[in-house]
Amino acid sequence: MSIVQEKFQFPSKTENDNQFNFSDCEQIIEFDHPTKYRTSEWYTGQGKIAAQGDGRSFEISASYTLKAEVKVVEGIFESSNPLLADVYRRRGRCVAIVDQTVEEIYGESIRGYFQAHDIPLELMVCRAWESDKTPETVHRLLHFLGKDGCDVSRNEPVLVVGGGVLSDVAGLACALQHRRTPYIMVGTTVVAAIDAGPSPRTCTNGKQFKNSMGVYHPPVLTLVDRNFFRTLDIGHVRNGMAEIIKMAVTDDPVLFELLENYGSRLLETHFATLGGDSELAEIADDVIYRALFSYMKHEGTNMFETYQDRPHAYGHTWSPRFEPAVKLMHGHAVTIGMAFGATLAQQMGWLKTTERDRIIELCRSLGLSVYHPILEDIDLMLEGQKNMRRKRGEGGLWAPLPTGIGSCDYAQEVSSGVLEAAIETHKQLCTAFPNQGNGQQMYLRDLGLE
Numbered sequence: 471m472s473i474v475q476e477k478f479q480f481p482s483k484t485e486n487d488n489q490f491n492f493s494d495c496e497q498i499i500e501f502d503h504p505t506k507y508r509t510s511e512w513y514t515g516q517g518k519i520a521a522q523g524d525g526r527s528f529e530i531s532a533s534y535t536l537k538a539e540v541k542v543v544e545g546i547f548e549s550s551n552p553l554l555a556d557v558y559r560r561r562g563r564c565v566a567i568v569d570q571t572v573e574e575i576y577g578e579s580i581r582g583y584f585q586a587h588d589i590p591l592e593l594m595v596c597r598a599w600e601s602d603k604t605p606e607t608v609h610r611l612l613h614f615l616g617k618d619g620c621d622v623s624r625n626e627p628v629l630v631v632g633g634g635v636l637s638d639v640a641g642l643a644c645a646l647q648h649r650r651t652p653y654i655m656v657g658t659t660v661v662a663a664i665d666a667g668p669s670p671r672t673c674t675n676g677k678q679f680k681n682s683m684g685v686y687h688p689p690v691l692t693l694v695d696r697n698f699f700r701t702l703d704i705g706h707v708r709n710g711m712a713e714i715i716k717m718a719v720t721d722d723p724v725l726f727e728l729l730e731n732y733g734s735r736l737l738e739t740h741f742a743t744l745g746g747d748s749e750l751a752e753i754a755d756d757v758i759y760r761a762l763f764s765y766m767k768h769e770g771t772n773m774f775e776t777y778q779d780r781p782h783a784y785g786h787t788w789s790p791r792f793e794p795a796v797k798l799m800h801g802h803a804v805t806i807g808m809a810f811g812a813t814l815a816q817q818m819g820w821l822k823t824t825e826r827d828r829i830i831e832l833c834r835s836l837g838l839s840v841y842h843p844i845l846e847d848i849d850l851m852l853e854g855q856k857n858m859r860r861k862r863g864e865g866g867l868w869a870p871l872p873t874g875i876g877s878c879d880y881a882q883e884v885s886s887g888v889l890e891a892a893i894e895t896h897k898q899l900c901t902a903f904p905n906q907g908n909g910q911q912m913y914l915r916d917l918g919l920e
Contacts, residue, residue, distance in 0.1 A: 496521060496522055496523035497520065498521075499518060499519050500517075501517050501518065502516050503516075509624055510624060510652060512538075512690045513535070513650070514534075515533060515534045515535060517530060517531060536688070536773075538668070538670075538688045538689060538692070538770065539691050540694065540762055541692070542758060542762070543693055543695055544695055545695070547579045547583040548583070549583055549586040554583070554654070554693075555583075555589065558584070559587060559589055563591070564589055564590070564591050564592070564629055565592045565622050565629065566580070566592070566628070566630070567593075567594050567596055567611060567614070567629070567631070567632075567640045568595055568630075569596060569658065570595050570596060570597040570598065572631055572632050572633075572698075576658075592620050596610070596640070598632055598636035598639065599914075600675075600919050601919065602635065604675065607639050607674070608642050615628065615643060616647060624648040624650065625652070626651070627652040627690055627691070629654050630654065630655050630689070631658060632657075632658055632659075633657070633658055633661060633666075634665065636662070637655055637657065637666045637669075637672075638671075638674065639673075641655070641688075642684055642687070645672055645685045645687035650687065652689075654690065654692075655667045655668065655691070656695070657692065657693075657694060657698075659698070659699075659702060659709075659710055660699060660707055660709070660710020661709060661710040661713055662710075663694045663699075664710070664758060664762050664765065665710070665713040665765060665782075667689070668765070669769055670686045671686060672684050672685055672686075675794070680789075680790040682861075694758060696743060696758060699740045699743050700740050702740060703917060704737065704911075705799070705910070705911035708737055708838060709800060711729075711801065711836055711838070712802070714729065714761040715808065715832060715838075716781075716782060716808060717760075717782065719829055719875065719876070720782070720870060720872060721764040722760055722764045722876055723874075724760065724876075725757065725760040725761060725764065726875050728753065728756065729757070730835075732750065733832065734836065736750070736753070736754055736757065741757075742754040768780060778863070778865065778866075778880065780868075781870050782870075783869075783870050785804040785807035785808035785811060786804060787869040788807055789807040791850060791853060791854030791857060792845070792851070795844060795847075795850060796844050797920060798839070798914070799917065802838055802909050802912040802913075803839075805833040805909070806845070809833055809896070809907070810892070810896050811870070811872070812872055813830075814881075815871040817888070817895060818881070818888070820872070821874065822874075828875065830899075834907075839907060839912045840903075840909075841896065841900035845896070846893060846897065848889070848893070851889060851893070852886060852889070867884055
């Protein structure tokens with residue numbers, strides 16, 4: 471179990487900035503509101519207001535505190551598991567948004583669970599392909615949650631059950647409903663379980679840039695049950711393993727070695743949900759927990775991206791621009807970005823050649839892509855850097871690049887010359903592979919998600 475706590479506070483201002491300084495204030499009032507006035511059991515806040523003596527100016531400083539919990543569990547919708555029942559019984563109902571494919575496979579179990587606990591269930595089924603990751607889908611979800619639908623309360627956690635796309639759009643809809651409606655996330659894909667699900671970044675796609683619109687609104691509770699992986703197409707399992715690799719490379723060398731030793735077996739057995747290997751099941755749980763902990767250690771404690779030392783952005787600097795351009799599966803786009811980033815880091819003297827080769831070989835061993843000709847479109851790559859600088863606050867590119875297995879640093883800028891040279895080196899490296907760096911089921915159409 472991982473507890474995540476984060477505060478947002480306005481930047482302080484000093485006399486050196488020619489701005490407001492609390493030490494000059496004539497009156498300062500601090501507010502720590504009584505518990506009985508709280509809007510929600512998951513969110514708290516404090517603040518103060520300070521006035522100068524001129525009767526013309528004052529400044530407000532406020533903090534916002536939230537708690538989000540992540541649990542690795544088994545049998546979420548088994549009637550003997552009280553987790554969800556304990557949350558929803560006292561609210562008199564459960565409002566749920568469920569992925570269409572998940573409903574087809576697990577709908578009976580979900581309905582049966584709430585029937586067994588005598589909890590009314592109001593459920594919306596939502597198709598959640600990558601092509602559905604649009605503002606229009608968010609508006610449909612808002613209609614379901616709003617006055618014309620279930621009219622959820624600001625303190626009523628919506629249950630979201632599905633993959634990474636659904637976690638993004640449903641999380642965004644919850645953020646917009648009443649400006650902040652809590653939700654509980656049950657991730658049914660590898661991506662949703664260890665990355666998109668617990669993430670505070672809810673979003674929808676823009677026309678040319680992935681995930682370009684959104685807000686920070688994490689689930690108050692994330693439940694991870696690898697048993698859902700049993701029914702996934704192996705392409706979806708592979709797709710999600712890219713997000714585990716990024717944390718292994720940048721933060722956890724033990725996780726990296728586990729993937730080197732057991733990654734292929736975890737892929738083939740859908741994380742030990744097929745075959746009945748109890749030893750592999752323990753390894754699967756360890757891999758999932760380590761990936762979650764590494765991810766949320768950085769993502770959760772920097773929940774509003776107020777700092778750009780974000781190792782979990784490895785592989786995500788150029789890919790948001792080239793992924794939609796050629797309709798790659800997200801995991802394949804990320805591993806192309808990671809593999810190229812490893813070559814770039816090696817060219818910059820940050821990474822040993824042997825370590826670069828280990829990173830690329832791990833991706834290839836799982837059938838993930840490490841190269842695509844789209845990298846050779848320099849204008850598109852530079853446009854991607856321009857977009858990323860804006861997203862990251864114009865202070866630099868801040869591209870995470872590995873400095874070893876389990877560590878990383880951040881390239882503030884990558885010049886066009888350095889970029890082109892690294893692309894050419896990476897191209898020559900990958901064209902020597904039997905498949906020229908292509909992965910298996912690497913396009914959205916391969917899994918019917920266009």
